[in-house]
Amino acid sequence: xxxxxxxxxxxxxxxxxxxxxxxxxxxxxxxxxxxxxxxxxxxxxxxxxxxxxxxxxxxxxxxxxxxxxxxxxxxxxxxxxxxxxxxxxxxxxxxxxxxxxxxxxxxxxxxxxxxxxxxxxxxxxxxxxxxxxxxxxxxxxxxxxxxxxxxxxxxxxxxxxxxxxxxxxxxxxxxxxxxxxxxxxxxxxxxxxxxxxxxxxxxxxxxxxxxxxxxxxxxxxxxxxxxxxxxxxxxxxxxxxxxxxxxxxxxxxxxxxxxxxxxxxxxxxxxxxxxxxxxxxxxxxxxxxxxxxxxxxxxxxxxxxxxxxxxxxxxxxxxxxxxxxxxxxxxxxxxxxxxxxxxxxxxxxxxxxxxxxxxxxxxxxxxxxxxxxxxxxxxxxxxxxxxxxxxxxxxxxxxxxxxxxxxxxxxxxxxxxxxxxxxxxxxxxxxxxxxxxxxxxxxxxxxxxxxxxxxxxxxxxxxxxxxxxxxxxxxxxxxx
Numbered sequence: 005x006x007x008x009x010x011x012x013x014x015x016x017x018x019x020x021x022x023x024x025x026x027x028x029x030x031x032x033x034x035x036x037x038x039x040x041x042x043x044x045x046x047x048x049x050x051x052x053x054x055x056x057x058x059x060x061x062x063x064x065x066x067x068x069x070x071x072x073x074x075x076x077x078x079x080x081x082x083x084x085x086x087x088x089x090x091x092x093x094x095x096x097x098x099x100x101x102x103x104x105x106x107x108x109x110x111x112x113x114x115x116x117x118x119x120x121x122x123x124x125x126x127x128x129x130x131x132x133x134x135x136x137x138x139x140x141x142x143x144x145x146x147x148x149x150x151x152x153x154x155x156x157x158x159x160x161x162x163x164x165x166x167x168x169x170x171x172x173x174x175x176x177x178x179x180x181x182x183x184x185x186x187x188x189x190x191x192x193x194x195x196x197x198x199x200x201x202x203x204x205x206x207x208x209x210x211x212x213x214x215x216x217x218x219x220x221x222x223x224x225x226x227x228x229x230x231x232x233x234x235x236x237x238x239x240x241x242x243x244x245x246x247x248x249x250x251x252x253x254x255x256x257x258x259x260x261x262x263x264x265x266x267x268x269x270x271x272x273x274x275x276x277x278x279x280x281x282x283x284x285x286x287x288x289x290x291x292x293x294x295x296x297x298x299x300x301x302x303x304x305x306x307x308x309x310x311x312x313x314x315x316x317x318x319x320x321x322x323x324x325x326x327x328x329x330x331x332x333x334x335x336x337x338x339x340x341x342x343x344x345x346x347x348x349x350x351x352x353x354x355x356x357x358x359x360x361x362x363x364x365x366x367x368x369x370x371x372x373x374x375x376x377x378x379x380x381x382x383x384x385x386x387x388x389x390x391x392x393x394x395x396x397x398x399x400x401x402x403x404x405x406x407x408x409x410x411x412x413x414x415x416x417x418x419x420x421x422x423x424x425x426x427x428x429x430x431x432x433x434x435x436x437x438x439x440x441x442x443x444x445x446x447x448x449x450x451x452x453x454x455x456x457x458x459x460x461x462x463x464x465x466x467x468x469x470x471x472x473x474x475x476x477x478x479x480x481x482x483x484x
Contacts, residue, residue, distance in 0.1 A: 031346070034357075036172065056096075074135045094129070099122045190224055196354075269292055294320075295427055356371070407461050
């Protein structure tokens with residue numbers, strides 16, 4: 005990859021120009037399954053590259069391509085290498101699907117290679133010249149921009165497209181940024197764009213939040229398909245915990261961090277065999293489970309975006325807490341509670357996607373771990389039988405105390421402070437849920453207000469604190 009040094013101009017992207025009124029986001033879009041370490045820097049670019057190839061195919065131009073060039077801008081350029089963006093782009097150009105591929109089965113070598121475009125048309129590709137990190141530039145529409153070019157045998161331009169990775173693995177083409185992409189929005193019976201609307205729908209239909217989302221989802225797909233997806237998301241989350249607990253060794257990248265989850269688990273086992281009583285043992289389990297998933301993500305494992313990969317450890321940890329401990333305390337059915345947890349978390353995420361952002365490059369880590377914490381807190385209350393008002397209260401408490409959280413990954417890797425931050429987010433979510441369950445649902449600040457505040461706060465952060473690794477811990481840790 006070709007680098008360009010100099011002073012960053014990422015603050016050019018001071019305000020996004022695309023319409024934020026996305027309305028309802030389906031459960032199937034909130035919880036994507038793919039490979040780590042980043043939904044916006046790995047999955048998003050991979051999907052954008054695959055979509056570029058699909059557009060070539062639709063134009064009948066795929067067979068005429070002799071060269072493809074890719075430029076990465078803003079945060080994708082500044083932290084792309086640590087997030088695996090270059091490899092993800094190549095996977096996408098080759099036609100791989102993030103949900104089903106195993107990156108360990110695909111070995112990319114350095115330098116020149118034959119790239120099987122779309123899995124069917126071989127072309128020469130050189131990472132040094134054909135993939136450029138534009139570290140000095142950021143496109144005005146969004147910090148996560150990428151531009152792709154396809155050329156024919158005589159060097160003629162066959163297609164040029166610009167894409168933006170807007171968070172959670174979602175991508176938009178340039179022509180979709182200036183106005184709401186209404187064609188992509190699902191048509192559902194309860195199309196809420198605010199928490200106030202969502203709660204009014206629940207009150208009118210006399211349903212729980214999870215029931216409202218289930219009604220929306222089953223208007224789009226068969227009931228058994230929704231239930232199968234719920235089970236798949238839950239299973240992949242739990243599998244990522246188990247793999248992370250068992251895996252030993254060091255994480256990839258220049259920090260050479262040793263995985264901590266196996267060591268924590270071993271100490272937990274030793275404590276279990278002792279006669280010592282620890283009233284905070286559940287906090288240790290939450291830390292362990294969040295660490296396990298976050299480390300699996302950092303290693304490029306198979307993860308559920310919740311709502312992003314950088315924050316993917318929070319929800320699985322809190323969900324396992326419910327399935328092991330919380331359901332007993334609440335006296336509820338564990339299977340029904342798991343479904344209610346995931347559906348309610350999806351609804352809360354939909355509000356953040358419509359009215360703020362889940363992209364660390366746009367609003368800092370409050371849009372990733374902060375949103376995950378808010379989702380998990382409200383979802384735990386829902387699973388434990390709390391009222392809709394208590395669900396809103398928990399989600400609001402969790403975000404209110406993540407406001408201003410910066411995204412400054414050391415060396416551009418999703419490791420420090422990201423892994424520990426997932427654990428802290430999980431503990432904070434449980435605490436927010438318990439506070440809400442001890443109350444009657446009344447609260448001074450609404451969830452809508454705190455979401456608006458989060459977005460304003462995120463846009464006010466200096467560019468160095470929005471996933472560029474130019475400030476904060478990334479600057480002061482001095483380990484790269």
